[in-house]
Amino acid sequence: MAHLAGLAFNMDTLMMTWLVMAIVIGIAVLATRRLSLVPSGWQNLLEMLVTALVDQIDSVMGSKGRALAPLIITLFLFILIANWLGLVPGLTSPTSDLNTTLGLALMVIGLVQVLGIIHKGIGGYLGHFIQPFWWLLPINIIEELSKPLTLGFRLFGNILAGEILIVILGVLVPMWIPIPNIIWLGFSVFVGVVQAFIFTMLSMSYLSSAFKDSH
Amino acid sequence: MVELNATLIAQIINFLILVAILAKVAYKPLMKALADRQARIEGNLATAEQERTAAAELKREYQEQLAQARTQAQAIVEKATKLAEQTKDEIIQEARAEHARLLKEAREEIARERERAIAELRGEVVSLSIAAATKIVGHNIDAATNSKLVTDFIDKLDADKMGGLKC
Numbered sequence: 001m002a003h004l005a006g007l008a009f010n011m012d013t014l015m016m017t018w019l020v021m022a023i024v025i026g027i028a029v030l031a032t033r034r035l036s037l038v039p040s041g042w043q044n045l046l047e048m049l050v051t052a053l054v055d056q057i058d059s060v061m062g063s064k065g066r067a068l069a070p071l072i073i074t075l076f077l078f079i080l081i082a083n084w085l086g087l088v089p090g091l092t093s094p095t096s097d098l099n100t101t102l103g104l105a106l107m108v109i110g111l112v113q114v115l116g117i118i119h120k121g122i123g124g125y126l127g128h129f130i131q132p133f134w135w136l137l138p139i140n141i142i143e144e145l146s147k148p149l150t151l152g153f154r155l156f157g158n159i160l161a162g163e164i165l166i167v168i169l170g171v172l173v174p175m176w177i178p179i180p181n182i183i184w185l186g187f188s189v190f191v192g193v194v195q196a197f198i199f200t201m202l203s204m205s206y207l208s209s210a211f212k213d214s215h
Numbered sequence: 216m217v218e219l220n221a222t223l224i225a226q227i228i229n230f231l232i233l234v235a236i237l238a239k240v241a242y243k244p245l246m247k248a249l250a251d252r253q254a255r256i257e258g259n260l261a262t263a264e265q266e267r268t269a270a271a272e273l274k275r276e277y278q279e280q281l282a283q284a285r286t287q288a289q290a291i292v293e294k295a296t297k298l299a300e301q302t303k304d305e306i307i308q309e310a311r312a313e314h315a316r317l318l319k320e321a322r323e324e325i326a327r328e329r330e331r332a333i334a335e336l337r338g339e340v341v342s343l344s345i346a347a348a349t350k351i352v353g354h355n356i357d358a359a360t361n362s363k364l365v366t367d368f369i370d371k372l373d374a375d376k377m378g379g380l381k382c
Contacts, residue, residue, distance in 0.1 A: 007221035014225060021233050028241035035248040043248075050245055070238035078233060099222035107227045 013097040020082045020094055027077070049073070056201070061208040068207060071111075075104070076200040079155065083192030086163045087185055095195075096160040098152065105152035108203045109144070115210035151202055158195045162188040341365045 002011045031046035039047050053073050057065040065072075079095060086093030094100045117125045129140045166188065169181050344365045 004221075009220065009225060010222045013222055014229075017226060017229050021229065021236075024233060025236055025240065028237055032241045032244045032248075035244055039248075046241070047245065047249065050242070051249065070242045071234050073242065074230070074234045074237045077237070078230060094226070097222065097226075099219055100226045102219065103223040103226035104230060106223070107230065 010097055010099060012092065013094050013100060016085060016092055017082070017094040017100065019091070020078060020085055023081050023085075024074075024077050027081075049076075053200070057204060060201075060204045061211060064211050065204070065208065072200060072204060072207075075108075075203060076196055079104070079196040079199050080192060083159055083196055084189065086159060087166070087188055087192070093159045093163060095155055096163050098156045101156040101159075102148065102152035104199070105148035105155075108151065108206060109148040112147075112206050112210045113144075115207065119211055147206060151199060151206075155195050155199050158191055162191055337369060340369060344368070 002009045027042065027046065031042035035043065050073055053076060054066075054069055057069050057072055061068070082093050082095040082100070084093075085091050086096055113125070116128075120128070129144075130137050131140075162184075165184060166181070169184055173180050341362060345361045348361070348365070
């Protein structure tokens with residue numbers, strides 16, 4: 001914990017976040033340092049990822065989604081690396097801090113509201129809160145508020161649980177029986193991918209709803 | 216870890232910085248590379264299609280030319296055959312004429328030889344007859360009379376006995 005200008009910061013989380021950023025940028029630079037017509041190595045990997053995500057964006061969000069492609073791709077890469085970082089002994093995942101996950105979720109949902117206002121106008125944006133009936137307004141507001149909460153807490157809970165279990169397994173199981181640890185680590189790698197994918201896909205579908213005229 | 220504080224804002228800013236950096240460093244060049252590749256592949260495909268069409272055209276042309284050449288070759292062979300036939304006939308005709316000419320010459324030669332031989336023989340016979348007659352008669356008539364006598368005799372001989380025969 002550090003305090004700056006009366007604000008509290010979790011220095012541990014910030015450090016880990018910067019490390020994740022450094023890794024992601026490193027991979028991106030490594031992959032795009034020598035772009036060639038015939039891709040190889042890191043370029044191949046990143047191209048595969050980017051084309052897969054861009055295809056998803058095109059199919060979920062339509063042609064307008066292309067402008068958000070850098071955001072979506074970065075979201076996936078950042079969360080993926082952040083999830084995996086906690087699996088390295090001595091490091092923790094930035095995504096096991098609620099500040100990170102809720103921050104990302106709020107950013108996405110905030111963007112949804114902004115895009116909704118830009119796309120539909122103020123009237124259209126506010127109008128969709130009283131559809132299909134005016135008395136559904138509270139439900140619509142709760143729905144809108146629940147989106148960032150579920151999005152943020154889901155990722156946070158999964159990654160925090162994974163890290164806690166790694167620590168607990170290390171305490172409970174003697175060092176000379178490494179099998180449970182290895183299995184759990186492997187599963188955590190899988191969970192890291194799945195959670196990053198879920199967060200990205202849900203963000204995409206929320207963002208695409210801002211482009212739609214009504215739903 | 217669970218309490219919320221200013222880290223939340225910092226993380227949003229961190230993430231937006233990361234988005235900006237990645238968009239500039241990786242996303243734009245990568246999309247450009249992808250677009251370039253797509254353009255290149257499309258270009259290559261178009262070029263290949265063009266070349267295929269050109270090749271088909273060329274093939275058609277060549278086949279046409281080949282057919283033409285074949286027809287021409289046939290015509291040339293036919294012409295040559297005709298010419299050869301003609302030449303053959305000419306040669307045979309010439310040979311025939313030559314043959315006839317030679318035969319005629321040979322015949323004439325033979326006839327001349329025979330005339331000459333007959334004339335010579337006649338002279339011999341005359342002088343032999345004169346010699347024989349001189350011996351038989353015992354005295355010699357003057358040469359001119361002798362010669363006339365025998366020549367007349369032989370001429371008569373020719374006319375009487377040998378006139379119808381061809382030697």
